[in-house]
Amino acid sequence: MNMKKVVNIENPLNEKTDELIKKSLRKNRVIEIFGKCVIEYEGRASSHLGLGDRLILLKPDGTLLVHTKNQREPVNWQPPGSRHYCKTKDQKLVVISKRKSPEEKLVIEFFDVFSISSLDLVDEEELELNRSEEEMGDLLVEKPWIIEKGFSVIKREKETELGYIDLFGEDDRGNKVIIELKRKRISLSAVSQLKRYYDSLKNKYTNLRGLIVGPSVSEKSKNLLNEHGLEFVKLKPEACELGTDLTEYIDN
Amino acid sequence: MNMKKVVNIENPLNEKTDELIKKSLRKNRVIEIFGKCVIEYEGRASSHLGLGDRLILLKPDGTLLVHTKNQREPVNWQPPGSRHYCKTKDQKLVVISKRKSPEEKLVIEFFDVFSISSLDLVDEEELELNRSEEEMGDLLVEKPWIIEKGFSVIKREKETELGYIDLFGEDDRGNKVIIELKRKRISLSAVSQLKRYYDSLKNKYTNLRGLIVGPSVSEKSKNLLNEHGLEFVKLKPEACELGTDLTEYIDN
DNA sequence: ATCTGGATTTCGATG
DNA sequence: CATCGAAGTCCAGAT
Secondary structure (H helix, E strand, O other): OOOOOOEEEOOOOHHHHHHHHHHHHHOOOEEEEEEEEEEEEEOOOEEEEEEEEEEEEEOOOOOEEEEOOOOOOOOEEEOOOOEEEEEEEOOEEEEEEEEOOOOEEEEEEEEEEEEEEEEOOOOOOOOEEEOOHHHHHHHHHHOHHHOOOOOEEEEEEEEEOOEEEEEEEEOOOOOEEEEEEOOOOEOHHHHHHHHHHHHHHOOOOOOEEEEEEEOOEOHHHHHHHHHHOOEEEEOOHHHHOOOOOOHHHOOO | OOOOOOEEEOOOOHHHHHHHHHHHHHOOOEEEEEEEEEEEEEOOOEEEEEEEEEEEEEOOOOOEEEEOOOOOOOOEEEOOOOEEEEEEEOOEEEEEEEEOOOOEEEEEEEEEEEEEEEEOOOOOOOOEEEOOHHHHHHHHHHOHHHOOOOOEEEEEEEEEOOEEEEEEEEOOOOOEEEEEEOOOOEOHHHHHHHHHHHHHHOOOOOOEEEEEEEOOEOHHHHHHHHHHOOEEEEOOHHHHOOOOOOHHHOOO
8 A cells, every 4th residue: 555655764864864855956846854953044034033843845846845843834944946955064954045036045943853744745736715705706697686686797807007896787777787706795995995995997987886895894994985875785605615505695 | 752642543433532532621622633534514605515634723712623634724624712523423533623603513423533642732922023014003192293294193092983094193284194004915895994994083083084904005096095085004014023223204 | 017806715803 | 701903024026
């Protein structure tokens, strides 16, 4: 069953780890290092991280991740496209990752290495993700009556001077309608975004409405919508999955 | 030197891996699994990921990460605070992670396991990060003349009806000044944000200016600033680090 | 290369 | 718990 070759050193000696990492980098393997280290970063920002235990992950696409025992986010990293190097200096393993444009450099100095594994990962599958904002758009193009009776879509992703409008359409009285879709509760910045689109088209269309569509809206956002004469339409992203009962919208 | 105990199985048998993972979870270790798996997610969104090789990371704070050989971002994950479980079903290792509020569930079914390591990571260090937007604020509070001659800061993080203003101050002619700080090139949404703050205070102060401070500004954003009567002031975040030569601002 | 906006954003601060 | 905005955001798509 386990025909896959895992290179694994439990108590790595520095002279050997150096070699192993270099070879694994050449072979485009994913490399994982548990170790005690100090980290310096210099680039878009700059940072210093004192001595501690971390897990370092080197990916064949040039990604480098430094994970601590907490948090979803890496404490330090290099984005895809970086170049990784490694050497032994003063008896210590040093891993360096650089990229250009923007110029960025990460230096990891190991004071102890607990474990190294490296492996060729084969993965051709792509993630199928549902309930995105895009799916909300798909649903409304197909069933525009969910917005309101008589509504019709003219254009998806309409470009304006000031950004892209999710849906542009027309109501049963001939008003043009700008629709901004959100899969989460409506925030102030979402309202500002809609207002910006509205302003960019209000000179072009005399009868113009602006709708924001999402699962809910905060109090302040609702007030701001009212001030600007914009409207809110309730629609939860989970309603946009196939086979969902939409009868609650049917009296529109 | 290597007194740290690394639990490491190179060719894990499923009966043993089950036990090892359960024990490591109890002991709050960081667990890393290389394996071939299928993944289902159901929660804020939903997703399916077909058979492929991945690296799974389980953290003691309840974070779970699934990394493929590419990208900085995990292809699937659970945020901190989730609960991890593991079992053997149909001779296959299954790892499950759940959280409530919002309800989310991730199920990883392994068809092959290549390597497992688990380790107690000790890390008390905090990251020292420089060149943040906050540091730009620190500098301008200390040296307000960088904005312009005669400018003075009245308040940091001033709250308004429609959000928090980074800096609120006054110029040498008695105009009140709203300042929005950005460490990156100014985008349309940054301008919208400043406009929102400006609108929320323009009734309160008759002589009001709105400045946006950042390293550069896009053409569209510059136009939108002009339309609204708002202003741009150039300041790079790296200038906010200690010991930087600020003579280029000194004629202000 | 830049611009634009979404994201299972995450994260921290604040009320 | 909700709101708000930054982030070395990342990332995809469009120009």
